[in-house]
Amino acid sequence: MSLYFIGLGLYDEKSISVRGLEEAKDCDKLFAEFYTSKLMGSSLNDIENLIDSEIICLSRDKVERSDLIVSEAEEAKVGFLVGGDPMISTTHVDLRLDAIDRDVDVRIIHGTSIYTAAPGLAGLQNYKFGRSATLTFPRNDKYPRSAFNAVKENRGRGLHTLLFLDLEEDGNFLSPSEGLEYLMEVVREEKSDLINLETVCVVVGRAGSSDPELVVDEIGELIERDFNQPMYILIVPGDLHFREEEALDKLKQV
Amino acid sequence: MSLYFIGLGLYDEKSISVRGLEEAKDCDKLFAEFYTSKLMGSSLNDIENLIDSEIICLSRDKVERSDLIVSEAEEAKVGFLVGGDPMISTTHVDLRLDAIDRDVDVRIIHGTSIYTAAPGLAGLQNYKFGRSATLTFPRNDKYPRSAFNAVKENRGRGLHTLLFLDLEEDGNFLSPSEGLEYLMEVVREEKSDLINLETVCVVVGRAGSSDPELVVDEIGELIERDFNQPMYILIVPGDLHFREEEALDKLKQV
Incomplete structure (x- = not known):
């Protein structure tokens, strides 16, 4: 039979595409996971109401042992609901390949x-x-270098960097302020002049909702700011074209 | 009043989100443009039928002289339908800023x-x-350098490059074969060893449709191949993780 990876999109249950909703309604069984991406404006219940079906919510562990999902998909039309665009996470790619190995028809x-x-x-x-x-929580008091390295490479070529903020399975997320603090920690350890407290960064909040947030400010100010209406993502700009500068200036909220 | 930029998504009229469809139905007037992105699996008529409203299709010229759209949006709830995610094109950013300047409420x-x-x-x-x-048609017998430069920078750091294929306003599009021919022309002119006819590239066709195409082959083979079910996009891979190699190998079609 078949396994449909269905993207839930960005913010709430109505972010799903019309086709996604149709296919989900037509599935014999529906699974979902919310650990790679969370729909902040929606509950499992809201999604179940829209699709008019029960959804079984899976932990990371259960998705990674893909057998549960694939076995069901061998026998029936199974939908797997995922926030955002569903093939972003490696776990889902692995699940897809396992399904193909077992002759399950996969659709995205x-x-x-x-x-x-x-x-x-x-x-x-x-x-x-x-x-x-991704900016992550410190592990054993160490600040991971990957976000710093990406910003360094990109800024060196005038490019912008999108920095995801760590999301833990219990729903705990790294705030933009903490993320920037950790990033500055690495900047200091590396004695880098890549960015400093005066560097202007961009915080985008609640993308896909009816009241997205756009904060554009110096890192020093952003570190002090309360960000308490998640989800957020950070952008460290490279060289700004004057039209981009104009856009940031007009679009930012105070 | 308000201007809603509504993303039509990738392939046909059902790619639109449930929220997008709701808001479009609620608009007093609907415009659309199909020169930055084309819905291959759909006609204007299909979209009109789904939304159950008439849609006025605008040329690039009309969108760039934004006054027409903004004046309407001063008086009513206006929807502007755009393929893909609607803020990708600079023209749309300009239109958005013009609307904000004239106190129109803008939503994406x-x-x-x-x-x-x-x-x-x-x-x-x-x-x-x-x-x-973007790989573009030659201008005055010159092959533009921008795609080559992006591949060079990215591959030098092991990164993949997404290459869009030029789309002309009359609907004429650059095929993956032609695009790769032009790219190899630049590689030869630059006497670069960046890529050669044996380099493996990826062509993705009809993304978002029920039968997307995934061709993975050497450039020499791709140049000879017929690609006649658009739209297509090219990926020039950088260093492949062994899981990515495995995925390409399992997912590619012959």
Whole structure:
């Protein structure tokens, strides 16, 4: 039979595409996971009401042991609901390959994604973004280097960097202020002049909702600021075209 | 009043989000443009039928002289329908800023985008993509350098490059074969060893449709191949993680 990866999109249950909703309604069984991406404006219940079906919510562990999902998909039309565009996470790619190995027909129904929404909300041009990275919580008092390295490479070429903020399975998320603090910690350890407290960064909040937030300010100010209406994503700009500067200036909220 | 930029998403009229469809139905007047992005699986008529309203289709020229749209949006709830995620094009950013200058309330309803769909369909990781670029038709017998430069920068750092294929306002599009021919022309002119006819590239076709195409082959073979079921996008891979290699190998069609 078949496994449909259905993107839930960005913010709430109505972010799903019309096709995604149709296919989900037509599935014999529905699973979902919310650990790679969370729909902040919606509950499992809201999604179940829209689709008019029960949804079984899976932990990371259960998705990674893909057998549960694939076995069901061998026998029936199974939908797997995922926030954003569903093939962003490696876990889902693994699940897809396992399904193909077992002759299950796989289909992807795309969803809206923060990858294009955040640059769009900020008025920045997508083709000027270098590779993205994730700012994570410190592990054993160490600040991971991957976000710093991405910003360094990108800024060196004038490119913007999209920085995801760590999301833990219990729903705990890294705030933009903490994320920037950790990033500055690495900047200091590396004795880098890449960015400093006066560097202007962009915080995009609640992309896909009816009241997205766009804060544009110096890092020093952003570190002091309360961000308490998640989800957020950070952009460290590279060289700004004057039209981008104009856009940031007009679109930002105070 | 208000201007709603509504993303139509990737392939046909059902790619629109449930919220996008609701808001579009609620608009007093609907415009659309199909020169920055085309819905291959749909006609204007199909979209009008789904939304149950008439849609006025605008040329690039009319969108760029934004006054027509903004004047209407001063008086009524106006929807502007755009393929993909609607803020990707600079023209739309300009229109948005003009609307804000004239105190029109602007809202963005996101759509699915080739930026995440193509990597996802190919099983490649989004965070390993560097900046993207567009392969264009030659101008005055010159082959533009921008795609080459993006591939050069990205590949030098092991990153993948997403290459858009030029779309002309009359609907004429650059095929993957022609695009790769032009790219190899630049490689020869630059006497670069960046890529050669044996380099493996990825062509993604009809992303968002029920039969997306994924061709993975050497450039020499891709140049000879017929690609006649558009739209297409090219990926020039950087260093492949062994899981990405496995994915490409399992997912590719012969």
